[in-house]
Amino acid sequence: MSDEFDLSPLDPKRDARRWEALVQRTVARALPPSMERSVTFALARMKWGVLAFSACAALAWLPHLLTAPAKPAVTAASPAVLLLEGSDVVSLLESSDDR
Amino acid sequence: MNEGDLAPLVLAARRGERAAVEALVRRFLRPAYLVALSVVRVPVEAEDLAQESMAMAMQHLETCREPSKFAGWLMTNVRNRALNRVEAQRVRQRYAEGASADEAPTSDADLVVLRAHLLAALGALSEQQREVVLLHDLESWTHPEIAAATGLSEVNSRQVLSVARRLLRAKLAELEAETVS
Numbered sequence: 530m531s532d533e534f535d536l537s538p539l540d541p542k543r544d545a546r547r548w549e550a551l552v553q554r555t556v557a558r559a560l561p562p563s564m565e566r567s568v569t570f571a572l573a574r575m576k577w578g579v580l581a582f583s584a585c586a587a588l589a590w591l592p593h594l595l596t597a598p599a600k601p602a603v604t605a606a607s608p609a610v611l612l613l614e615g616s617d618v619v620s621l622l623e624s625s626d627d628r
Numbered sequence: 629m630n631e632g633d634l635a636p637l638v639l640a641a642r643r644g645e646r647a648a649v650e651a652l653v654r655r656f657l658r659p660a661y662l663v664a665l666s667v668v669r670v671p672v673e674a675e676d677l678a679q680e681s682m683a684m685a686m687q688h689l690e691t692c693r694e695p696s697k698f699a700g701w702l703m704t705n706v707r708n709r710a711l712n713r714v715e716a717q718r719v720r721q722r723y724a725e726g727a728s729a730d731e732a733p734t735s736d737a738d739l740v741v742l743r744a745h746l747l748a749a750l751g752a753l754s755e756q757q758r759e760v761v762l763l764h765d766l767e768s769w770t771h772p773e774i775a776a777a778t779g780l781s782e783v784n785s786r787q788v789l790s791v792a793r794r795l796l797r798a799k800l801a802e803l804e805a806e807t808v809s
Contacts, residue, residue, distance in 0.1 A: 532790075532793060533765050534797075535765075536746060536761070536762065538739055538742045538743040539671070539746055539747070539762070540658075541658065541661055541675065551657070551675060551678075551679060552650075552654060552657060555653050555657060555683055556649060556653050559649050559686030559687060560644070561644075
């Protein structure tokens with residue numbers, strides 16, 4: 530003979546309709562509204578995208594931020610040099626010093 | 629109760645999957661009710677506490693550090709919430725006013741009497757004895773499951789159950805003798 534006590538009069542599931550209503554109310558309270566949930570979920574996903582984009586942008590700009598700006602080089606392409614090369618002004622100036 | 633299939637269910641509920649939340653509610657709402665009943669001893673209050681505890685637990689699943697031990701974590705929450713309610717003295721007031729008036733009416737007078745006797749007999753037990761006997765004899769939990777939910781050892785769970793049943797029988801016999809006389 531089982532020693533088990535018959536506590537079935539205390540079983541809340543005896544009133545099946547009432548119990549099911551309690552289950553549904555509990556589930557509804559446990560879940561946030563679906564609209565809020567989808568917005569929250571979308572924002573959570575966007576957060577990681579924004580973080581990743583910021584990290585890539587920072588990596589791209591890092592070399593520029595770390596190196597000192599270089600002085601502009603005087604190249605053969607500068608207008609002043611081209612003019613001087615194309616004229617005898619330099620030789621004229623040099624010859625005038627000898628007089 | 630299989631702890632192995634519990635962790636994936638809890639993790640799915642954490643992600644907000646409705647099916648997982650509903651599965652956990654269906655599986656654990658009655659045990660939560662029984663633990664609450666063992667503290668407050670008023671069925672309507674126990675329903676309210678079970679619903680509140682279950683809903684709060686689902687919303688804060690991230691605080692359940694070991695999903696496989698969800699049952700113990702939930703029952704601790706239920707017990708603490710019920711104890712807080714008792715301390716606030718709301719249960720004693722409603723009990724005095726006749727909380728049974730809030731329950732669904734039943735035409736079965738014998739059932740009403742038996743239920744009242746069982747609740748009164750449970751009052752003769754300690755809170756721990758009530759919890760163990762309700763979880764074992766009504767919810768059919770095994771002693772390992774009860775041990776995980778209550779913090780008792782399996783051996784203690786068996787001992788507590790044995791004592792609880794003996795006390796229940798004695799108290800019920802007393803109440804039935806009073807009814808007859």
